[in-house]
Amino acid sequence: MDAYFGDFGGQFVPELLMPPLNELEEAMGRFFGDPAFTGELDGLLSGYAGRPTPLTFCPSLSERLGVELWLKREDLLHTGAHKINNTLGQALLAKAMGKSRLVAETGAGQPGVATAVAAARLGLDAVVYMGAVDVERQSVNVARMRLLGAEVKSVADGTRTLKDAINEALRDWIATQRDTHYCFGTAAGPHPFPTLVRELQSVIGKEIRAQAMEAWGGPPDLVCACVGGGSNAIGAFSAFLPDRGVRLVGVEAAGTGEPGCCNSAPLNLGRPGVLHGQLSMLLQTDDGQILPSHSVSAGLDYPGVGPEHSFLQASGRAEYFMADDSDALGAFRTLSLLEGIIPALESSHALGWVIKNARSLAPGSKVVVNLSGRGDKDLDIAAERTGEGFPPPSGQGGG
Ligand SMILES: Cc1ncc(COP(=O)(O)O)c(C=O)c1O
Numbered sequence: 428m429d430a431y432f433g434d435f436g437g438q439f440v441p442e443l444l445m446p447p448l449n450e451l452e453e454a455m456g457r458f459f460g461d462p463a464f465t466g467e468l469d470g471l472l473s474g475y476a477g478r479p480t481p482l483t484f485c486p487s488l489s490e491r492l493g494v495e496l497w498l499k500r501e502d503l504l505h506t507g508a509h510k511i512n513n514t515l516g517q518a519l520l521a522k523a524m525g526k527s528r529l530v531a532e533t534g535a536g537q538p539g540v541a542t543a544v545a546a547a548r549l550g551l552d553a554v555v556y557m558g559a560v561d562v563e564r565q566s567v568n569v570a571r572m573r574l575l576g577a578e579v580k581s582v583a584d585g586t587r588t589l590k591d592a593i594n595e596a597l598r599d600w601i602a603t604q605r606d607t608h609y610c611f612g613t614a615a616g617p618h619p620f621p622t623l624v625r626e627l628q629s630v631i632g633k634e635i636r637a638q639a640m641e642a643w644g645g646p647p648d649l650v651c652a653c654v655g656g657g658s659n660a661i662g663a664f665s666a667f668l669p670d671r672g673v674r675l676v677g678v679e680a681a682g683t684g685e686p687g688c689c690n691s692a693p694l695n696l697g698r699p700g701v702l703h704g705q706l707s708m709l710l711q712t713d714d715g716q717i718l719p720s721h722s723v724s725a726g727l728d729y730p731g732v733g734p735e736h737s738f739l740q741a742s743g744r745a746e747y748f749m750a751d752d753s754d755a756l757g758a759f760r761t762l763s764l765l766e767g768i769i770p771a772l773e774s775s776h777a778l779g780w781v782i783k784n785a786r787s788l789a790p791g792s793k794v795v796v797n798l799s800g801r802g803d804k805d806l807d808i809a810a811e812r813t814g815e816g817f818p819p820p821s822g823q824g825g826g
Pocket residue numbers: 508509534535536537538612613614653654655656657658659660725726727771773774799800801
């Protein structure tokens with residue numbers, strides 16, 4: 428299995444982490460080809476998580492935007508986001524490897540909840556590291572994880588967000604690798620995690636392809652997804668990578684959008700560097716120190732990105748743009764008002780980009796936005812950020 432995507436990826440880890448990474452790669456080779464394993468995972472995804480998720484047409488928003496807008500409804504999965512595709516797969520793999528404990532990191536709380544759920548379902552212990560800032564802004568998810576039996580450890584180091592939680596989880600894994608699997612939450616980190624997480628999330632793109640074929644007899648013109656670490660986007664893109672006619676657009680968080688202000692857009696505003704065991708695009712100072720990231724959505728608040736996205740950008744196969752906090756908040760309200768669907772603020776970035784740029788797309792284009800999660804968890808933040816209960820909807824569409 429190749430550890431690199433073009434120039435990006437690799438295993439930039441202390442020697443102590445090489446044994447569990449090698450063990451994981453070996454287990455992927457062994458179990459992913461085993462029909463008993465894949466059958467059990469498919470059964471969990473359909474009978475427990477709720478796959479396949481629908482591809483929903485948006486009539487009102489389509490009319491307003493002048494394109495055919497479809498949503499891939501990962502928000503309808505158990506736990507309310509795509510992360511469960513990954514955690515069920517990794518938890519099952521951990522069990523097959525004889526591990527009894529999962530460690531995980533979380534920003535938005537979504538991967539943490541999905542890990543806690545998978546651990547509860549499969550009878551594993553779970554410890555979830557979470558930056559102290561995120562513990563505060565995602566208190567409902569913290570309560571959910573504790574209810575599910577996971578131990579939530581608040582991390583007070585550094586910027587007290589996702590990157591610091593990952594550092595802490597990696598430290599835990601070094602000490603506990605014999606009985607513990609690190610259930611990495613996104614398609615980033617040292618090899619083989621970017622490949623492992625892509626494989627587990629690739630079900631999203633495979634379903635989009637089959638559902639598009641059934642709905643209109645061909646692939647979409649454009650597939651759009653938000654990019655934090657990159658798992659929902661690579662999951663949505665992977666089935667279309669060989670299909671050059673399908674435009675692939677990843678949307679990063681521009682934060683407040685003010686020049687010089689913090690953002691979470693390493694593909695747009697960063698340069699190559701090493702973080703969390705991988706070489707990828709990274710927000711950093713001239714000296715290579717990691718810059719703090721910012722986004723209204725905790726799940727996008729990460730200064731790095733998975734290496735396959737850096738490669739897809741460099742090779743020109745996928746394009747990466749930015750949406751700022753107000754684009755996302757506008758899309759959050761617009762989708763709620765026009766279609767009766769409350770999107771996660773993370774997913775609202777992808778939708779916000781489409782709403783803003785629809786007029787630059789060919790009229791009637793078939794656009795699929797991966798709705799990576801539901802927005803109930805974000806109601807307080809949306810209300811607090813706008814000071815008026817709810818954000819105003821996006822402008823009159825397009826333009
Ligand atoms: C709903 C939702 N969407 C997107 C993301 C971003 O993660 P990724 O880029 O790995 O899909 C998160 C992260 O927690 C999330 O909770």
